[in-house]
Amino acid sequence: MRIFFNNIIFFVNILKDRQIIITSDGSKSIYIPKWEETYHSRHGAITEAYHVFIEMGLKKCIQKELKIAEIGLGTGLNCLITFLENKQLNKKISYTAYEAFPITEVEANKLNYMEVLQAEKYQSIYERIHQSDWGKPVSLDENFSLLKKKEKFQDINDQSCFHLIYFDAFAPRVQPELWTLEIMQKMYKALVPNGIFVTYSAKGSVRRNLQEAGFEVKKLPGPPGKREMLFARKK
Numbered sequence: 001m002r003i004f005f006n007n008i009i010f011f012v013n014i015l016k017d018r019q020i021i022i023t024s025d026g027s028k029s030i031y032i033p034k035w036e037e038t039y040h041s042r043h044g045a046i047t048e049a050y051h052v053f054i055e056m057g058l059k060k061c062i063q064k065e066l067k068i069a070e071i072g073l074g075t076g077l078n079c080l081i082t083f084l085e086n087k088q089l090n091k092k093i094s095y096t097a098y099e100a101f102p103i104t105e106v107e108a109n110k111l112n113y114m115e116v117l118q119a120e121k122y123q124s125i126y127e128r129i130h131q132s133d134w135g136k137p138v139s140l141d142e143n144f145s146l147l148k149k150k151e152k153f154q155d156i157n158d159q160s161c162f163h164l165i166y167f168d169a170f171a172p173r174v175q176p177e178l179w180t181l182e183i184m185q186k187m188y189k190a191l192v193p194n195g196i197f198v199t200y201s202a203k204g205s206v207r208r209n210l211q212e213a214g215f216e217v218k219k220l221p222g223p224p225g226k227r228e229m230l231f232a233r234k235k
């Protein structure tokens with residue numbers, strides 16, 4: 001119990017000096033000075049999110065009814081663009097977002113995604129992503145339901161639940177404990193057979209942990225500023 005609380009206090013201290021930054025495509029992100037780590041690529045937050053999670057993840061799924069898990073809701077950008085993209089795809093999406101250390105409403109209000117995406121008419125959707133209660137599913141529209149779970153990734157124990165996982169934890173450099181074989185085994189278990197796992201990282205140790213967990217792993221071209229990213233499928 002004591003270790004758990006020490007861990008939380010450690011993390012809250014790390015996150016407390018978060019700053020809003022502007023990335024190369026004009027979209028904003030959050031920077032953690034103590035870790036020299038950002039929530040998204042400095043080469044473009046929206047550009048990276050579209051490439052890794054929409055182009056290489058969502059668009060590779062053929063199911064009409066899709067269950068997606070996001071590992072690290074953070075700014076809500078991935079959830080927002082999945083919702084917007086689904087206006088064209090017209091799937092029935094159930095989106096489960098895990099996050100243990102949510103950003104504040106003040107921070108969310110400083111981000112400029114609606115403006116950069118020219119999606120101002122969906123402003124209320126972005127607000128609901130942040131304001132909806134934890135643990136209670138909400139319908140963002142007739143095709144998209146969101147369930148936010150305030151849980152540590154280490155505690156995820158879902159089995160055969162998801163068709164697609166967006167794995168968007170902080171980099172292995174700062175949080176190696178979230179990229180271990182044990183976590184990748186949890187991700188494997190959480191997916192249905194043939195389920196897809198995508199992440200921006202292409203690190204060799206992550207690829208090997210995914211393979212050891214049972215995934216078939218491919219390197220795909222990465223977003224601007226990154227040569228490669230990882231795409232994995234549950235065998």
Ligand SMILES: C[S@@+](CC[C@H](N)C(=O)[O-])C[C@H]1O[C@@H](n2cnc3c(N)ncnc32)[C@H](O)[C@@H]1O
Nearest residue numbers: 072073074075077078100101152153168169170
């Ligand atoms: C790279 S950021 C997420 C980026 C997010 N997908 C976005 O678009 O803004 C990683 C997220 O993981 C959360 N996080 C870090 N460690 C965690 C843990 N052990 N359990 C749950 N959430 C964690 C952080 O609070 C942060 O929001």
